[in-house]
Amino acid sequence: MSAAIQALEVHGQASLLQRTTRKIQLTTEGKLYLEWCLQLLSNIEDTEQPLCGGQRKPNCKLSVSVPGRIASPGHLQRFGLPQQLQDLGHQMVNYASPITGRALNFEYLKAGQSWFLSLPALVSINCVES
Numbered sequence: 001m002s003a004a005i006q007a008l009e010v011h012g013q014a015s016l017l018q019r020t021t022r023k024i025q026l027t028t029e030g031k032l033y034l035e036w037c038l039q040l041l042s043n044i045e046d047t048e049q050p051l052c053g054g055q056r057k058p059n060c061k062l063s064v065s066v067p068g069r070i071a072s073p074g075h076l077q078r079f080g081l082p083q084q085l086q087d088l089g090h091q092m093v094n095y096a097s098p099i100t101g102r103a104l105n106f107e108y109l110k111a112g113q114s115w116f117l118s119l120p121a122l123v124s125i126n127c128v129e130s
Contacts, residue, residue, distance in 0.1 A: 008033075041100045085117055092121035101126070 016030035094103035105116040
């Protein structure tokens with residue numbers, strides 16, 4: 001890894017990491033380079049999404065079949081009845097990009113407009129077949 005970072009620094013003619021005997025941290029240039037790379041990866045992911053058969057917006061009704069009740073009395077007693085989307089965070093399964101590893105935001109419709117919300121989750125998956 002060190003050789004790859006050094007090669008990037010030589011190629012870009014900038015120091016990306018500040019190294020001391022106790023820690024390594026990104027320089028200002030390193031932070032900018034990282035943000036740029038993450039944006040590129042996101043753009044690649046957006047470009048590949050239709051090619052990979054994946055979709056960001058569902059175009060069908062989702063049916064889930066589970067044994068037992070989802071909202072059991074014990075569950076409701078422990079977490080309460082959800083009143084808003086943020087209340088579902090303890091129950092979420094995030095979908096993480098197989099390319100970047102970043103969890104995608106939860107998308108929902110409100111008054112006909114798409115909204116995105118980042119929710120914590122117990123589990124993340126990176127394959128739609130999971």
